Amino acid sequence: MTRRFDKVLIANRGEIALRILRACRLLDLETVVVHSExxxxxxYVGLADQAVCIGPPPAARSYLNPAxxxxxxxxxxxxxxxxxxxxxxxxxxxxxxxxxxxxxxIGPSAASIRTMGDKIAAKxxxxxxxxxxxxxxxxxxxxxxxxxxxIAATVGYPVMIKAAGGGGGRGMRVVRFASExxxxxxxxxxxxxxxxxxxxxxxxxxxERPRHVEIQVLCDAHGTELWLGDRDCSLQRRNQKVVxxxxxxxxxxxxxxxxxxxxxxxxxxxxYRGVGTFEFLYEDGAFFFIEMxxxxxxxxxxxxxxxxLDIVQKQIEVALGEKLALTQADVTLSGHAIECRINAEDxxxxxxxxxxxxxxxxxxxxxxxxxxxxxxGDVVSPHYDSLIAKLVVHGADRRDALxxxxxxxxxxxxxxxxTNIPLHxxxxxxxxxxxxxxxxxxxxxxxxxxRAR
Amino acid sequence: MKVExxxxxMRWLEEARIGVxxxxxxxxxxxxxxxxxxxVTIDDGEDRSDGVIVAAEAPGTFLVQxxxxxxxxxxxGGLVRAGDVVALIQIGSIYxxxxxxxxxxLAKILTVPQALVGFGTPxxxxxYQ
Numbered sequence: 001m002t003r004r005f006d007k008v009l010i011a012n013r014g015e016i017a018l019r020i021l022r023a024c025r026l027l028d029l030e031t032v033v034v035h036s037e038x039x040x041x042x043x044y045v046g047l048a049d050q051a052v053c054i055g056p057p058p059a060a061r062s063y064l065n066p067a068x069x070x071x072x073x074x075x076x077x078x079x080x081x082x083x084x085x086x087x088x089x090x091x092x093x094x095x096x097x098x099x100x101x102x103x104x105x106i107g108p109s110a111a112s113i114r115t116m117g118d119k120i121a122a123k124x125x126x127x128x129x130x131x132x133x134x135x136x137x138x139x140x141x142x143x144x145x146x147x148x149x150x151i152a153a154t155v156g157y158p159v160m161i162k163a164a165g166g167g168g169g170r171g172m173r174v175v176r177f178a179s180e181x182x183x184x185x186x187x188x189x190x191x192x193x194x195x196x197x198x199x200x201x202x203x204x205x206x207x208e209r210p211r212h213v214e215i216q217v218l219c220d221a222h223g224t225e226l227w228l229g230d231r232d233c234s235l236q237r238r239n240q241k242v243v244x245x246x247x248x249x250x251x252x253x254x255x256x257x258x259x260x261x262x263x264x265x266x267x268x269x270x271x272y273r274g275v276g277t278f279e280f281l282y283e284d285g286a287f288f289f290i291e292m293x294x295x296x297x298x299x300x301x302x303x304x305x306x307x308x309l310d311i312v313q314k315q316i317e318v319a320l321g322e323k324l325a326l327t328q329a330d331v332t333l334s335g336h337a338i339e340c341r342i343n344a345e346d347x348x349x350x351x352x353x354x355x356x357x358x359x360x361x362x363x364x365x366x367x368x369x370x371x372x373x374x375x376x377g378d379v380v381s382p383h384y385d386s387l388i389a390k391l392v393v394h395g396a397d398r399r400d401a402l403x404x405x406x407x408x409x410x411x412x413x414x415x416x417x418x419t420n421i422p423l424h425x426x427x428x429x430x431x432x433x434x435x436x437x438x439x440x441x442x443x444x445x446x447x448x449x450x451r452a453r
Numbered sequence: 454m455k456v457e458x459x460x461x462x463m464r465w466l467e468e469a470r471i472g473v474x475x476x477x478x479x480x481x482x483x484x485x486x487x488x489x490x491x492x493v494t495i496d497d498g499e500d501r502s503d504g505v506i507v508a509a510e511a512p513g514t515f516l517v518q519x520x521x522x523x524x525x526x527x528x529x530g531g532l533v534r535a536g537d538v539v540a541l542i543q544i545g546s547i548y549x550x551x552x553x554x555x556x557x558x559l560a561k562i563l564t565v566p567q568a569l570v571g572f573g574t575p576x577x578x579x580x581y582q
Binding site: 034037050051052053054055056062068071072074075076354355356358379380381382416417 | 486545
């Protein structure tokens, strides 16, 4: 049987490029790695069947350049493009161009990406599927500030004004009192027009002490929509996740199963295909949808560790048009997994740390996994994201996973650049984190206390 | 900057574990990239070389002759003028021209014809006349 594609172009870099390359190898697919001039010497580039330089170091002229990626696919005969995460992974126009060239975009349809990229459309789709959402405005806000004031009063202060085209913590503003509403609306609308080319705003109840809990889904094109598990990603700094774990501690498993089923139902109604993540805020025993990520996520690893599935491999199989040989009953969870994002940055100031790595000792032992593209002697480039490794541990239960994470971090030694390993060691000593269930503000509050001392 | 000063800067960079260093003044630019070996690029506006390198601007297959012609577009040692097409990059059914950036003679081919090249791959050396 001929497959839809047998050569995949990996349109990304770093650890995720290597992760995708590994999944392709397991499926006997040829790989093309594209890279910028800055990544020419990277180890994973040499592992690919073919490697092509597509541009100079700035991402806008390499990894974010659709024309360069499509030319590279044409020149190498790749028939599919895997976008990874970040860069062009949630760019509906790029997905469309890939398909228009007769290639397979390894991800959902451009229409799905577009719907989920518009937060108002996404929320409407979720409400239709019975996914619980944060109470707020019905659709886009009117221009009239007095009318918005009435909506805000009904929802109840504090409220959050959000840009329909925003996401990932950008384009949002908290309003605590009615007197602040008009100014907040004007500023957010101006920002939205500038940053997202979409002036539409919506309004939601602002939750004071929520946790970030998300549901991983996997869907094929033959009517199978599965939810693979939940993750707690509440430990964040400036909306960037630092530590993730699966499952989310201390939440009723029946409640999570009901939410997971609603997510699978939403995928069914949307005709969603591929992997995706439904992000929720969780507060006082209730879930509230915030956004859907229509791509593979950095923290897919903790779900792999607890569910035993290779999510990237499944994602590619679905893109090949294969039918998932799984039912929801086959999806079981075992033990507990924790991921620490190891970044090349100062552990106190968080300034990015570029330079040459002179020591790179990785931990090992049962239940320890390190996803990284780095080898000793590599130079960390200042041009890209500072993520250099993901340390993932799996234990029989949460306590076991915490101990394995602590032991693994004590083994990990990196020299030549600064990393946030000391921050992770601190987090693992933190009583509130060890108890489980901290809010999305916990890490920043803890860091602020540390600075005050 | 004197060579001895440059050596001192390199020692400091090594000690401070700084991977990439670039300093620019009105008339000079120095770039040091730590590695094995460490590379030092100095650009003071003066051209001391005997020619220029023509590099690929897009990924594709490097061709020195048009598929419907016999013989190369420009033979080794042949004269070229700035703007002349000296080779082709084939990307599927597209043949993108490789353009000479200066007048001179085609001194050397730096990549095997028919090879897959990427952005920045050196293709030719054009020697000044």
